[in-house]
Amino acid sequence: MTPVSNEPNVSNEPVILGVRHHSPACARLVAHKIRSLRPAYVLIEGPADFNDKLEQLSLPHQLPLAVYSFLSSEGGHRASWSPFAEHSPEWQALAVGRETGAQLRFIDLPAWDDAFADVLNRYADVSDETQAERAAAYEDALRRKMAVDSRDALWDKLFEQQDSLELLEQGLATHFEHLRAGDAGSIGNQARERMMARWIAWAMARGEGPVLVVCGGYHAPALQRAWRSEDGASPPALPLPDDAGGTVRFGSYLVPYTFKRLDSFTGYASGMPSPFFYQLAWEEGMQGAGPALLQRVTQRLRNKKLAASTADLIAVHARAEALARLRGHALPARCDWLDALAGSLVKDALDAPLPWTYRGPLRFGTDPILVEIMDVLAGDVAGRLAPGTPQPPLVLAVEAELEARGIKLPADLSLDLLKPADRDKSRVLHRLLLLEIPGIDRRAGPGLALSGERREEWSLRAPLEQRAALIEAAAYGASLEDAARMKLEERLRAAGRANGESRFAQLADALNQAAFAGLAGMSDGILSELEIAVGGEPRFEAFGTALPVLHSLLRHGQSLGMAGAPVLRTVVAAAFDRALWLLEATGPVPAGEFAAHIHGFLALRQVARDALAGDAALPLQVEAGRALAVWQRKLADQRAAPLSRGAALGGLVSLNAGRSAASGEAIAQALALLGEIAPAQVGDALAGMLALARDELVQEAHFVAGLDAMVKALDDIDFVLALPAMRNAFSWLPPQERGLLADAVLAQHNAAHLPRRALTAHFAGADAEDVARAALLEQAALRKLASWGLAA
Numbered sequence: 127m128t129p130v131s132n133e134p135n136v137s138n139e140p141v142i143l144g145v146r147h148h149s150p151a152c153a154r155l156v157a158h159k160i161r162s163l164r165p166a167y168v169l170i171e172g173p174a175d176f177n178d179k180l181e182q183l184s185l186p187h188q189l190p191l192a193v194y195s196f197l198s199s200e201g202g203h204r205a206s207w208s209p210f211a212e213h214s215p216e217w218q219a220l221a222v223g224r225e226t227g228a229q230l231r232f233i234d235l236p237a238w239d240d241a242f243a244d245v246l247n248r249y250a251d252v253s254d255e256t257q258a259e260r261a262a263a264y265e266d267a268l269r270r271k272m273a274v275d276s277r278d279a280l281w282d283k284l285f286e287q288q289d290s291l292e293l294l295e296q297g298l299a300t301h302f303e304h305l306r307a308g309d310a311g312s313i314g315n316q317a318r319e320r321m322m323a324r325w326i327a328w329a330m331a332r333g334e335g336p337v338l339v340v341c342g343g344y345h346a347p348a349l350q351r352a353w354r355s356e357d358g359a360s361p362p363a364l365p366l367p368d369d370a371g372g373t374v375r376f377g378s379y380l381v382p383y384t385f386k387r388l389d390s391f392t393g394y395a396s397g398m399p400s401p402f403f404y405q406l407a408w409e410e411g412m413q414g415a416g417p418a419l420l421q422r423v424t425q426r427l428r429n430k431k432l433a434a435s436t437a438d439l440i441a442v443h444a445r446a447e448a449l450a451r452l453r454g455h456a457l458p459a460r461c462d463w464l465d466a467l468a469g470s471l472v473k474d475a476l477d478a479p480l481p482w483t484y485r486g487p488l489r490f491g492t493d494p495i496l497v498e499i500m501d502v503l504a505g506d507v508a509g510r511l512a513p514g515t516p517q518p519p520l521v522l523a524v525e526a527e528l529e530a531r532g533i534k535l536p537a538d539l540s541l542d543l544l545k546p547a548d549r550d551k552s553r554v555l556h557r558l559l560l561l562e563i564p565g566i567d568r569r570a571g572p573g574l575a576l577s578g579e580r581r582e583e584w585s586l587r588a589p590l591e592q593r594a595a596l597i598e599a600a601a602y603g604a605s606l607e608d609a610a611r612m613k614l615e616e617r618l619r620a621a622g623r624a625n626g627e628s629r630f631a632q633l634a635d636a637l638n639q640a641a642f643a644g645l646a647g648m649s650d651g652i653l654s655e656l657e658i659a660v661g662g663e664p665r666f667e668a669f670g671t672a673l674p675v676l677h678s679l680l681r682h683g684q685s686l687g688m689a690g691a692p693v694l695r696t697v698v699a700a701a702f703d704r705a706l707w708l709l710e711a712t713g714p715v716p717a718g719e720f721a722a723h724i725h726g727f728l729a730l731r732q733v734a735r736d737a738l739a740g741d742a743a744l745p746l747q748v749e750a751g752r753a754l755a756v757w758q759r760k761l762a763d764q765r766a767a768p769l770s771r772g773a774a775l776g777g778l779v780s781l782n783a784g785r786s787a788a789s790g791e792a793i794a795q796a797l798a799l800l801g802e803i804a805p806a807q808v809g810d811a812l813a814g815m816l817a818l819a820r821d822e823l824v825q826e827a828h829f830v831a832g833l834d835a836m837v838k839a840l841d842d843i844d845f846v847l848a849l850p851a852m853r854n855a856f857s858w859l860p861p862q863e864r865g866l867l868a869d870a871v872l873a874q875h876n877a878a879h880l881p882r883r884a885l886t887a888h889f890a891g892a893d894a895e896d897v898a899r900a901a902l903l904e905q906a907a908l909r910k911l912a913s914w915g916l917a918a
Contacts, residue, residue: 192381648693
């Protein structure tokens, strides 16, 4: 630890300043230290791959901004942000170091290094769970000893109100030494600290003057000890990701940032809460930050029609001063102002804890006044990049795509998907949707790419965060098509590993989005992964809805560019195989999934029928004969669910009828199956038959006669048991076909002269099951009366 001095550093020791990211106090210390020490080198925790672009940081940007670093490949996507606000120590190190003529270097590993595998924010220094718990235990013990409510309030008390920069530097060094407590750190942090230590050793070996290091306080104690053991003969080599010349893409770009993203209360993993408050502290000092905050809170509350009288504001000011004196603060701190605001403005009992007593999003039930206060403290400041800031190719590519199609933002578009020009616009907008670009909103349109609906409604805007999102999306590719395809493949991989919801349903939904976006081509790697993912689907019923959609896209998606797409061939063939494998299992149909079970059979029949047709122009790699074999076994298996057996027979009849007329043998087999099943389940078997072979069975007089005879043979009790499932079975027939069946039944009873409605006219409006139960109860009552000698 080196004290603050106005004399140049002539020792053989670097000055290592451990800081808290985005702390105004630390930022002031860094600026003062550089001006007084005038070091030859200022080394800053940041992505070393950005060193050849440091001049970009000197452009006239509007803060906050961030260095966005990424690694993207077929195996996945990784990204990390290094954000800067004006009150960030790292930004002051850059600005004041440039002002004094120091040589500036970022000294941390690039974000594509494995050390950042699970790190979204470079400045989330304590990323390991064990280390975080140890650090939290130390801070909590210190907080309790000092009678402070929260760790953020502890930091303010110890450091943000410290007037002496010399005492501030000493206190920071002591605090971070205890926070680290000699811990070796995670493997990732060890790798990062080795890289930073090598840079320090290199700068010290140059002998050109003092070296000042600005890094997260967690790293400072380790670097203080580690740099001496490193070879400083040459600058550290920049590690490159594997296969840098192949499918891997990586890089770093400046992106606009926002105070909302910096706020620890919205999930930011390090730094200070309430960034707008600390920006005021940077500009006005702690003495001026509170009154400036109170002015803005008052304006917000009154704009929202929330109570904030002059008397209330006087009470806030008086209470903040009193709390500061009570707590031993030289000036009211952030926690004093917040507690004063809550105590003076919130009149009702609280249903949720005060938001500044915990980290993370606001909890349900937070008082509306507190919600607005926290929003003011976070701030609505959004950064802007200076004109001429280098941008990744995707940003310009998207602008060119939109311009070429006459799409200007903001706009409200109504598209006709049957018009080629509008379909082309739709593809571009769906690709932006896949990349989750803000401001691109599809308000209405078909849910399925081949639904036949032709209208789409889009609301297109250009919010401030849109450009940042486009820069970040550049990790996926240089063109809009490539980036959207890579994002889609990432989504497909995630769906293939999903737990809970059907994997296949999620895959089908993603491929439906691919159809909208016109993304037929996929990498070979994702095709093999999709085969594995489909093979992991545990439910036969999951294929019923999604497989026909994908098969239709494969066969008839010419207008979408999806007909014959390899990805669809792969998924349809894998789904066909997996569904048949699952169908082999013996067991009941899951409750509530009878319709889905039948739809699974219908999907298999659709694919098998297509394969039997043998379209040479679009060969489908499935074995239709395997479906017939599986259905034969299912039909013969008396342990199988009646619904499955009936659907299997229906499928066999239907596919065989596609080549020859339904035979009397098939009719006899269907009636025999119905005859061997218990009355309560006979309707289940009938539902499977009618769903898959209604054309072949219902139009056959022999089948209708046999079905009528079977129903007449049921006694009253069995009829009531059979009725619910049989009614469900007939619901698989379209209304016209149900009418034709009714005609056939009337003819069986020589009552063809009666209108169909005569079958139910007497009980019009009544439920058939209720009518049957009532008749059964009536007969039971008559029998009871007869036993008592009271029969009419």
